[in-house]
Amino acid sequence: MCAHAIQLLRIAPHVFQCPVPAPTLPPAFSTNTYLIAKDGEGVVVDNGTDDPDAIQALVDTIRSAGVRRVTALIATHHHRDHTSGLPALHRAFQAPVYIHPLDRTRLTWPASDAAALEDAPPALSCAGIALHLRHCPGHTHGHLHVEIPGEDVILVGDHLAGQGSVWIGPPDGHMASYFRALDAIAASGCRIAGPGHGPVLKDAAAAARQLKKRREGREAEVLGLLAERPRTLGEIVGAIYGDTVPPGVRLAARRTVQAHLQHLLSCGLAEREFDAGRGFVYRLPNQITLSGRAPTAY
Ligand SMILES: [Zn+2]
Structure with missing residues (x-):
């Protein structure tokens, strides 16, 4: 396996997870790119590396899945560990990069790459597979979930993690919104959650409820400290x-x-x-x- 070989892990009939090494917070050392692929058409969600060799390896991996045409690139949110590779993928595939307008203003891309950006529509299709892009703030104001009900998958960006919890940092992060985002994951009806970092979660609703309980527990701990x-x-x-x-x-x-x-x-x-x-x-x-x-x- 070469240094930049990218794994293509099938998590549903037409959805793949590709962990790509990226500068992010421990315990994670990679950010997951997701590929929805059917009949030669592909949609890509998130990419956080600007290493040209890693990008080329990812492009090769996407093509090896039989994808001849990528029609959309989606950013779940603006953080660099989820977006810094999207300009290079835009150049490779000539597909627009969809992001929520509230997060579009927070991107730190060069002006030359701004033409790739478009406001995320509420829904997209990949060869007939419906993708619903839900605005669920919490980790950032413009955070998106990508629901793929036909595949029983919800891609949740940084609202769940394959291991441990996620951070919520004001002013972009907002805890009450985050609680609602976790409720939305639990209510989505999708069984599998694809987090931004770490392995997939096979019971999305249970993972969301568990993380909400953990955050509520932290709030109780803070109140206990203030009671002292x-x-x-x-x-x-x-x-x-x-x-x-x-x-x-x-x-x-x-x-x-x-x-x-x-x-x-x-x-x-x-x-x-x-x-x-x-x-x-x-x-x-x-x-x-x-x-x-x-x-x-x-
Ligand atoms: Zn993030």
Whole structure:
């Protein structure tokens, strides 16, 4: 196997998963590209490498699946580990790159590649296979799910992971929206979920419910910490994670806790006030502040 050989894993009769090495967050070291292929026609979802050799290997792999014509390239969301290879695939296949308009504005592509971009339509077809592109914000404002009911598959980008959980970072990430996105996965009726990283999940609804439970558990943990005493974001992150996570992951963990705090604020389950020495301090509603001052509304 050459250094850039790309695996083509069949996950449904006409849907394939291709893990492609990409710069992303541990524990993942690759981003999944998905190929829907039938009767010589193909649709490709996500690609996160700008390594020309890896792109050529992927193009060869797609052609080896009998695809003569790629009619659409889809980005589930704007993050570089899902989009940086799409301009090269556009040049190879002359297919438009569909992305939600809210995420289109966040792309950091060169201007010369902007002509490839088009707003994602609600539905596409690949040789008669219906693809439904659902706008489900959460991980980003313009995040898409690609539902392929005829294949019993839902491609969920970074809303589920083959292993572990995903990060939700404000202001682009929004926890209440993410909870709704997980509900949408569970309600889709599709059995198999194709995540952006890691192996497929054979029970999409169970995986979505499990991840929602995990996030709800984290919110309960945050509320428990606030019940002990008011704390800053950094103090909450320290209490939850200690020194157990590497620096790159720690930033993602911090932003996810921040998303939980914003959610708790919006639900009225927590409040915050600004302390000149500590910055924003979070506490339960009506909790006596350390300074003894009356709570300040935000
Ligand atoms: Zn992402």
